[in-house]
Amino acid sequence: MLNPERIELVRLRLGLTKSGFAKALGIDRKTVQRFEAGTHELSQNSVDNLIKISGYPQKFFESGKIDYPNSEAVSFRSLRSLTATSRNAALAAGALAFELDDWINERFELPDHSLPQLDNHTPTEAAIALRTHWGIGERPIGNMINMLESHGVRVFSLSEGTRHLDAYSFWRNDKPYVFLNTMKTPEHSRFDGAHELGHLVLHRHGGPSHRNAEDQANAFASAFLMPIADVKARLPFVHGLNDLIRGKKRWKVSTAALAYTLHKQGVISDWHYRGYCIELNKLGRTKEPHGIESETSQVWQKILTDLWREGVTITHIADALKIPEHELSNLLFGIAAAPNTQEKQKPNSLKLVE
Numbered sequence: 001m002l003n004p005e006r007i008e009l010v011r012l013r014l015g016l017t018k019s020g021f022a023k024a025l026g027i028d029r030k031t032v033q034r035f036e037a038g039t040h041e042l043s044q045n046s047v048d049n050l051i052k053i054s055g056y057p058q059k060f061f062e063s064g065k066i067d068y069p070n071s072e073a074v075s076f077r078s079l080r081s082l083t084a085t086s087r088n089a090a091l092a093a094g095a096l097a098f099e100l101d102d103w104i105n106e107r108f109e110l111p112d113h114s115l116p117q118l119d120n121h122t123p124t125e126a127a128i129a130l131r132t133h134w135g136i137g138e139r140p141i142g143n144m145i146n147m148l149e150s151h152g153v154r155v156f157s158l159s160e161g162t163r164h165l166d167a168y169s170f171w172r173n174d175k176p177y178v179f180l181n182t183m184k185t186p187e188h189s190r191f192d193g194a195h196e197l198g199h200l201v202l203h204r205h206g207g208p209s210h211r212n213a214e215d216q217a218n219a220f221a222s223a224f225l226m227p228i229a230d231v232k233a234r235l236p237f238v239h240g241l242n243d244l245i246r247g248k249k250r251w252k253v254s255t256a257a258l259a260y261t262l263h264k265q266g267v268i269s270d271w272h273y274r275g276y277c278i279e280l281n282k283l284g285r286t287k288e289p290h291g292i293e294s295e296t297s298q299v300w301q302k303i304l305t306d307l308w309r310e311g312v313t314i315t316h317i318a319d320a321l322k323i324p325e326h327e328l329s330n331l332l333f334g335i336a337a338a339p340n341t342q343e344k345q346k347p348n349s350l351k352l353v354e
């Protein structure tokens with residue numbers, strides 16, 4: 001018996017509409033509709049075509065219920081430019097991540113989350129409260145992904161081939177999840193991580209209207225990555241764009257994000273801010289002057305290395321989950337393909353218990 005839910009998931013992963021999917025399988029749209037509604041079986045010929053175009057094995061389609069991120073609880077930015085196809089493909093990747101996470105949880109004991117609920121705070125207050133709660137004061141965040149992971153957030157990567165999707169986050173069974181688009185600049189990605197952290201602590205129980213929630217998450221991210229007192233102490237004056245480009249290294253943010261914060265704090269005048277924005281636009285949005293290196297997950301690195309030592313490779317995991325290896329690799333920052341056996345960076349707060 002094929003599970004219509006799983007066929008739909010793969011259709012979404014392929015970024016296909018029902019008509020496009022029908023065409024690819026060599027059947028008509030109504031058959032796909034009837035099949036997804038559970039009133040019609042697919043012919044073996046169609047299933048064979050599906051396996052061929054998707055790379056998913058048949059046993060994936062024959063497995064049980066699959067848990068999906070609830071699209072209403074997810075707040076996407078730049079909704080206007082984000083197509084429904086890209087959004088659905090990204091959410092379907094979330095469903096695969098849940099499968100993987102469940103598989104991992106049966107084998108490893110990962111830390112519980114330490115995210116307080118701060119929905120009665122303003123975004124700036126919440127950022128300060130969280131820093132205090134985590135004991136990091138006003139220090140810059142060296143690595144945003146590791147910061148999230150060491151506080152029990154599961155971080156996955158999205159390789160969706162679209163720049164319109166930034167990131168999304170989610171609570172599931174009292175576990176926080178963050179999905180980051182790896183096509184962004186590393187600075188942008190760090191901001192996305194902090195933005196999603198904002199959603200997790202501010203909007204867990206249903207936030208305000210969409211527009212507001214996005215603004216709040218952005219304000220949280222600015223305050224979390226660039227503690228106002230520290231920024232003002234280090235950059236009391238800005239004489240030109242180069243001051244910003246030099247200054248941003250401390251907080252590992254984009255020049256634009258630092259300019260925005262300093263403008264908001266009154267360090268940069270409206271007139272100068274407009275000028276910096278024009279200059280930065282000329283430099284382009286896809287490249288950051290003096291860019292930093294991409295961040296990656298230490299938790300996945302550690303887990304994959306441990307499994308690899310026991311002879312469990314990425315192929316075995318993909319097999320156990322009945323998904324193609326490239327789907328797994330997409331979620332794991334591409335680390336899965338070649339586990340790094342040199343344990344140079346051991347996260348001290350992470351305990352993995354077999």
Ligand SMILES: [Zn+2]
Nearest residue numbers: 075077214217
């Ligand atoms: Zn958001």
